[in-house]
Amino acid sequence: MRQRLSNLIAMVVLLSVVLVACQPAAPTEAPTAEPSEGEPSEGKPEELTFAWIPKALNNPVFEVGRDGAFLKAEELTEETGVEVSVEYVASVESDAAEQTRVVEDVIAKGVDGIGISCNDPTACEDPINKAIEAGIPVMTWDSDSPDSNRFTYLGVDNYAGGQAAGELLVEFMGEEGKVALLTGVPGAFNLEERIRGFQDYVADYPDIEIVSTVYCNDDINLGVQVVEETMQANPDLDGWFFVGLWPLFAERGSMPLWEEASLAGMTNIVFDTLPVELEYLKDGYVHGLVGQKYWGWGYDTIQMLYDKIVHGKEFEDWTNSGMDIVTECNVDVMAEMWESSDFTKDLPDPYGCLE
Numbered sequence: 001m002r003q004r005l006s007n008l009i010a011m012v013v014l015l016s017v018v019l020v021a022c023q024p025a026a027p028t029e030a031p032t033a034e035p036s037e038g039e040p041s042e043g044k045p046e047e048l049t050f051a052w053i054p055k056a057l058n059n060p061v062f063e064v065g066r067d068g069a070f071l072k073a074e075e076l077t078e079e080t081g082v083e084v085s086v087e088y089v090a091s092v093e094s095d096a097a098e099q100t101r102v103v104e105d106v107i108a109k110g111v112d113g114i115g116i117s118c119n120d121p122t123a124c125e126d127p128i129n130k131a132i133e134a135g136i137p138v139m140t141w142d143s144d145s146p147d148s149n150r151f152t153y154l155g156v157d158n159y160a161g162g163q164a165a166g167e168l169l170v171e172f173m174g175e176e177g178k179v180a181l182l183t184g185v186p187g188a189f190n191l192e193e194r195i196r197g198f199q200d201y202v203a204d205y206p207d208i209e210i211v212s213t214v215y216c217n218d219d220i221n222l223g224v225q226v227v228e229e230t231m232q233a234n235p236d237l238d239g240w241f242f243v244g245l246w247p248l249f250a251e252r253g254s255m256p257l258w259e260e261a262s263l264a265g266m267t268n269i270v271f272d273t274l275p276v277e278l279e280y281l282k283d284g285y286v287h288g289l290v291g292q293k294y295w296g297w298g299y300d301t302i303q304m305l306y307d308k309i310v311h312g313k314e315f316e317d318w319t320n321s322g323m324d325i326v327t328e329c330n331v332d333v334m335a336e337m338w339e340s341s342d343f344t345k346d347l348p349d350p351y352g353c354l355e
Contacts, residue, residue, distance in 0.1 A: 047083035050305050051106040052298060053116040055143065055185070056094040059218055061272060061294060062117070065141075069115075069298030076306055077297045086109065086302060094185045094218040096123035103127035107134050113305035115154075117142035117297070121189040124148060137308050139315075140298045143190035151308060152315035154301060156292045156323045158190045160198025164325055165241055165269045168288030169202065171354070173267035176207030177238030180230050184218040184244050194243050194271060211237070216246050223247035231257035239267035245277055247258060250332050259285060273326050281331050288350070291324035291334075295343055329353035 011043035042151035052069045054062035066088050073084040089106060094202035096119040104127060106114060114131055116138065124145035128138045132149050144153040169179065181198070183191045195213070202208045212230050223246035231237065240258075242248070247255060248270065262268055263286040270277055273291025280286040296304075300321070307313040326334050330348040337343050 023292075044080070044082055044310055045112070048112045048115045048306065048309065049085050049087060049109075050115065050302055051087045051089060051103075051111045052301065053102055053114065054088075054090045055117050055119050055188075056090050056101070056218055057090050057095070058220075059246075061274060062090075062297075064274075064294040065299075065301075067298065068295040068300075069302050071268030072299045072302040076302070080306075080310075081120065082306075082310070084302070084306065086298075094119050094188075096120040096185075099124070100127045103131060105149060107136060109132050111136060113309055114138040115141050115298075115301035115305060117146045118189065119143070119185055120187050121145040121147070122187075137305065139301065139308075141301050142292070143222070144189055144318075145189070149232070151316060152304070153320050154297070154319045155190065155321050157320060158193035158195040159200075161290045161323050162194035162199075162243075163201040164197075164290050164323065165194070165271065165288070166198045166201025168210075168269045168290070168325070168327070169198075169239055169241060169267060170205060171351070172269075172287040173208075173239045175205045177241040177267075178209050178211045178234065178236060178239065180211055180234065180237055181213040182223060182230075182240065182242045182244075182247070183213065183215055184246065186215055186217075191243050198241055198243075201308070218244070218246060220246050220249045227258050228255055229245055231255075231261060237261065237266060240269070242268065242270040245270050245272045245274060248276055248280060262286070273324050273334055275335065277340070278326070278331055278335050280353070281326065281328065287327065289324075289326040291326060293321040293323075293343070295341075298319050316348045323354065325350040327351070327354070 025153045046234055071084045073086045089102055091102060099119050100123060107130060114136055118140055121144060125148040128145055128148040128150055131138050138150045139152050139154060140150050141154040161195040181195060183195060211234055214226040214230055227247050268286045270286055271290050273289045277286060277289055279291060324347055327350040329350050329352050333347055337345055
């Protein structure tokens with residue numbers, strides 16, 4: 001009996017081993033295939049829309065950045081497979097209330113990210129923060145709103161730019177004279193910082209007197225008007241600091257008093273280094289320019305928004321874009337950059353030929 005029971009147990013064990021051996025192996029996870037080049041990887045969005053918002057549409061300086069934004073969107077689409085597009089939107093003229101409406105409109109449209117140049121740092125705070133509360137990352141460029149919750153500011157060190165303008169003024173005008181300032185929208189953070197830097201620099205020269213600061217609200221025609229009115233009120237003016245180039249977009253001859261005094265020796269220092277300014281410098285009306293990286297306002301902003309959303313990249317509070325100083329010593333090189341749309345070259349020393 002025991003023998004028969006033992007044989008039965010052995011047969012059951014043997015049968016179990018055979019059945020287990022015949023079972024198919026448990027399936028293993030197939031390796032995840034890497035996406036082909038140009039195809040979105042898992043987790044990437046299929047498309048992204050960024051709003052690129054300048055202060056106004058009537059200021060040609062922003063068109064350079066706009067073109068940079070469009071090009072970067074095309075490059076990202078081709079390189080990553082994510083369909084990246086840019087909405088170029090703003091009020092026609094610089095207006096803080098209108099800019100708030102523009103931001104609210106793009107929030108309602110559900111854009112994926114916003115890059116904005118703020119007309120007023122305080123007025124920009126609420127719309128920027130509303131966008132972020134809606135899940136839309138926001139960065140500023142050109143003109144900041146530092147107390148908002150934007151993730152970074154991309155732009156020149158405007159205070160240092162103002163000081164550079166002061167240094168140019170002293171280099172060409174000397175350590176004494178009467179000076180006037182032209183600026184754009186009152187309260188614009190970038191413009192106020194340039195003025196502050198300029199004032200702090202020339203404060204070390206007690207014989208330099210700032211006799212007037214006039215505003216044009218970023219309007220070309222108003223800029224022409226207030227410059228000529230200032231020239232009429234101050235016929236003995238020795239120099240100008242244009243915090244932006246607004247009136248230089250007008251036709252030659254639009255500012256006869258300013259032009260006559262400039263050719264007679266009045267010193268003019270202007271912020272920005274656009275082609276129209278380079279021509280004024282070559283022709284002897286302007287002595288020094290302090291320039292920004294206009295192309296990067298758009299080109300770099302779109303890349304940074306993409307990196308923030310797709311890769312979760314973190315940025316410093318301020319991303320310094322750098323600046324260019326242009327005089328007769330290097331104006332031809334800057335002009336070549338504009339002609340070739342290649343802004344990667346190094347500019348020669350702006351003071352090198354003056355020594």
